[in-house]
Amino acid sequence: MDWISLTADWCQHRSAVHVFRSPAPEGLDEDRLLGRLPDYERQRAARLKFAGPRRQYLVARYVLRQLLGAWCHADPWSLSFTIGPHGKPRLERPGAPEFNLSHSGDWVAIALSADRPVGIDVETIDQKVSRDRLAERYFSLAEQSELASLPDSERWAAFYRGWTCKEAWIKATGRGMGFAVERLTVRLDPALPARLCAVEDDAEAAAQWRLMATAAAPGAPVAVCASGLVEEWRCWDAACLLPADALRDSAATA
Ligand SMILES: CC(C)(COP(=O)(O)OP(=O)(O)OC[C@H]1O[C@@H](n2cnc3c(N)ncnc32)[C@H](O)[C@@H]1OP(=O)(O)O)[C@@H](O)C(=O)NCCC(=O)NCCS
Structure with a gap:
């Protein structure tokens, strides 16, 4: 965008x-x-x-x-x-x-x-963070397996796509640290549009929220989440x- x-x-x-x-x-x-x-x-x-x-x-x-x-x-x-x-x-x-x-x-x-309600997250890509450990801790099993299925060259972008999208949704809902973010599954593939796939125990969520991913600059991914159909x-x-x-x-x- x-x-x-x-x-x-x-x-x-x-x-x-x-x-x-x-x-x-x-x-x-x-x-x-x-x-x-x-x-x-x-x-x-x-x-x-x-x-x-x-x-x-x-x-x-x-x-x-x-x-x-x-x-x-x-x-x-x-x-x-x-x-x-x-x-x-x-x-x-x-x-x-x-x-x-x-x-x-x-x-x-x-x-x-x-x-x-809207939520937004911008991050600075830092390849020194323990990506795979963080994914194990904060990503759902579906997200972890999507990350593992991607070529190595795409994994950093995919990790940050997931991280920013999850944060954007959490911030749109106004939740904080208390929410178990591994209950949330978003699409990680950076080549595809951002999407909320599922929230455990909330069958309506995927239909209720829209995600958009872009970057403020190279290496500064941004995700935005809004409720309803975004015109x-x-x-x-x-x-x-x-x-x-x-x-x-x-x-x-x-
Ligand atoms: C509170 C939280 C949403 C802030 O996110 P952050 O990445 O540290 O910081 P950001 O720069 O993106 O956002 C900070 C701003 O969000 C806003 N904010 C604070 N709490 C918020 C909440 N619960 N919901 C939405 N927005 C919030 C504030 O405006 C704040 O800026 P300000 O203090 O300067 O006004 C985040 O720390 C958090 O609770 N995350 C929990 C989810 C988690 O475990 N994520 C792990 C990876 S998925």
């Missing part, structure tokens, strides 16, 4: 599921973002001692607020959020859209829909929502 540069009228497409990517590169001038955010977000950023997670958090909040503000015709900087029982944030506002966000490495990804997925490059001078010395402009 191609990423289109964000246009001012993106939010007129109310029935699409919108997906956004934004860079969160090293060297980003954090002060340019901090100044606009409310106190509690600045405080949370200050508590993040490692530069990577702090940068991701700031970019995510900075971009998310502008997207939600545009969608709701509201001041982005005064929006407030509530947190679900397992940590999923929601916009506190009548008729609020559904959204979810994810960050990894130099990327932030956000999904937004008028009324369908259209629209993928937007939202880098333009960051202040241009915040990126001046960053890897994004190098």
Whole structure:
């Protein structure tokens, strides 16, 4: 799926599921973002001692607020959020859209829909992780056998396809760590469209949820999950929502 540069009228497409990517590169001038955010977000950023997670958090909040503000015709900087029982944030506002966000490495990804619960996951492919041990622990038996059946050259992509799709579904449902993810089976073959195949003890799930897989950049797979029949997925490059001078010395402009 191609990423289109964000246009001012993106939010007129109310029935699409919108997906956004934004860079969160090293060297980003954090002060340019901090100044606009409310106190509690600045405080949370200050508590993040490692530069990577702090940068991701700031970019995510900075971009998310502008997207939600545009969608709701509201001041982005005064929006407030509530947190679900397992940590999923929601916009506190009548008729609020559904959204979810994810960050990894130099990327932030956000999904937004008028009324369908959505979940999104972006990961950075790291071939140092214990792929087969993680698959044994978190993948269903069907997924493990699909992974084993694929040529070696495709297994990393397949593993991350599975991981991101499973996370996206979990995040769409708002579940957290408590859910046994090996109960969930998604299609792993990276050459085929993403699909939820089955959820143990939930016969309706496969028909109820749609998955879409893409990549924020090479090595940064993204999966998005939404409930119901998705008329259209629209993928937007939202880098333009960051202040241009915040990126001046960053890897994004190098
Ligand atoms: C909570 C969880 C969904 C976060 O995922 P993550 O990969 O660590 O982090 P991501 O960057 O993708 O997402 C973090 C964002 O998701 C949102 N979020 C937090 N809890 C959430 C939940 N229960 N549901 C949906 N979204 C959630 C928040 O916006 C958070 O960002 P913020 O704190 O900056 O606002 C994840 O840690 C988790 O519980 N996973 C359980 C499933 C599991 O075992 N997976 C193993 C592989 S399949």
